[in-house]
Amino acid sequence: xxxxSWDGGDETEADLVPLYVLVNGRTAPRNxxxxxxxxxxxxxxxxxxxxxxxxxxxxxxxxxxxxxxIGAHLHRPxxxxxxxxxxxxxxxxxxxxxxxxDTGDDRDLLLAVLAGLERL
Amino acid sequence: MNGERRSxxxxxxxxxxxxxxxxxxxxxxxxxxxxxERLTAAGVGVDDLTGLDEKGTTTVALDFGRxxxxxxxxxxxxxxxxQDRFWFVWDELAQGAIGAxxxxxxxxxxxxxxxxxxxxxxxxxxxxxxxxxxxxxxYSADEIRAAMELPPEVPLTFCDARERxxxxxxxxxxxxxxxxTVVT
Numbered sequence: 001x002x003x004x005s006w007d008g009g010d011e012t013e014a015d016l017v018p019l020y021v022l023v024n025g026r027t028a029p030r031n032x033x034x035x036x037x038x039x040x041x042x043x044x045x046x047x048x049x050x051x052x053x054x055x056x057x058x059x060x061x062x063x064x065x066x067x068x069x070i071g072a073h074l075h076r077p078x079x080x081x082x083x084x085x086x087x088x089x090x091x092x093x094x095x096x097x098x099x100x101x102d103t104g105d106d107r108d109l110l111l112a113v114l115a116g117l118e119r120l
Numbered sequence: 121m122n123g124e125r126r127s128x129x130x131x132x133x134x135x136x137x138x139x140x141x142x143x144x145x146x147x148x149x150x151x152x153x154x155x156x157e158r159l160t161a162a163g164v165g166v167d168d169l170t171g172l173d174e175k176g177t178t179t180v181a182l183d184f185g186r187x188x189x190x191x192x193x194x195x196x197x198x199x200x201x202x203q204d205r206f207w208f209v210w211d212e213l214a215q216g217a218i219g220a221x222x223x224x225x226x227x228x229x230x231x232x233x234x235x236x237x238x239x240x241x242x243x244x245x246x247x248x249x250x251x252x253x254x255x256x257x258x259y260s261a262d263e264i265r266a267a268m269e270l271p272p273e274v275p276l277t278f279c280d281a282r283e284r285x286x287x288x289x290x291x292x293x294x295x296x297x298x299x300x301t302v303v304t
Contacts, residue, residue, distance in 0.1 A: 069153060107299065115189070117295060
């Protein structure tokens with residue numbers, strides 16, 4: 001457990017906890033590669049106790065899903081969603097796909113997208 | 121885990137009412153989702169605080185869709201916020217994006233000028249897609265190019281943002297254009 005972890009709490013009062021407390025006051029993800037299109041997935045065997053809002057987030061990640069989709073499903077602002085995902089990745093609960101950041105000049109990726117679109 | 125699943129982004133931009141959400145919905149494999157970015161006054165810029173409530177925050181809604189292009193790659197389409205002034209959000213959308221489709225409506229071409237200007241300045245590959253949603257276009261491609269002062273290398277195409285294939289074709293045009301700009 002790092003300083004950024006917590007060990008659960010009173011679940012019935014979870015929604016009364018201000019969100020900035022849930023993310024331990026973080027205002028931005030530490031992993032700056034985390035983009036709104038970055039996809040994450042729940043890792044097997046990550047049996048940490050989670051706050052209900054985090055559990056809800058992890059439940060959405062049974063299959064690959066992007067930060068933006070998680071935010072839309074949980075009705076949470078993107079920045080907050082990003083920070084929550086960041087916390088879970090650090091705890092080893094979620095695994096990260098490749099960020100969209102470096103794809104702009106990636107020829108292989110562009111060719112894959114082109115082929116996929118042409119099949120539509 | 122890194123690298124097993126890749127994301128790609130395309131930004132769908134254009135002025136208010138040019139059909140961005142319609143375009144995203146036409147090609148997306150899921151009904152378009154809406155996510156929110158909450159901005160504080162600090163993120164908006166000191167010269168333009170209209171629309172901010174008394175607490176100094178404002179909420180910007182982003183519509184987006186998804187196309188699974190291969191087992192490893194998912195393409196996300198993000199519509200820009202309706203209000204052009206939220207450049208803070210545009211920066212996040214444009215970062216790492218393949219490029220942008222700038223939708224234009226010939227009845228108010230000027231509403232798409234800020235988007236063209238934005239992507240030009242940031243050297244983000246983009247195509248202009250004139251939405252024929254409102255009936256046949258009365259102007260030729262050359263006339264529209266001239267009116268928008270488009271550089272010759274920027275592709276201009278016509279589309280019907282309601283039609284899946286038409287929207288798809290505009291995306292294909294964009295990806296081909298982006299490929300042509302990649303230094304090999």
